[in-house]
Amino acid sequence: MSSSGAAASVRNHITEITAPVKRGQEKKRERSALTASAETTVVLPKVDLSRLETAALRRYKRHFNLVEIGPNSSKEQLLTAVGKHFVSQTVDECKVITCFMQAAKKQKT
Secondary structure, three states: OOOOHHHHHHHHHHHHHOOOOOHHHHHHHHHHHHHHHHOOOOOOOOOOOOOHHHHHHHHHHHHOOOOOOOOOOOOOOOOOOHHHHHHHOOOOOOHHHHHHHHHHHHOOO
C-alpha cells in the first residue's frame, strides 16, 4: 500500500465514524465545538495501569528514571507514581501518526 493509500485508508475510517452533517448544521457544530473547547478541561485517556504486572511497572520506572519511588516499592506505590508520570506526558499526535505510517510502510517492504 502506498503512503497515499494508507492516508486514504485512515480517511475512510474517520469518515465512517463521523455522523453525516446536514446543510447549515456545519457552522453550528463549529461554533459549539469552539465554545465547548474553551469551557472543557483536558479529557484523559482511560488506561488501566493496574492490569500491568509489577515487573512491567518497575521497567517503566527504570526507563523513565522515576527516582521518587524506592527500589522496594509496593505495586500500589508504583501504580501511583507511574500513573502520575503517564498522565503528565504530552503527545504530538501528528508526529505519532506520521511515524506509525512510516513504520508500517517500512515493514511492508
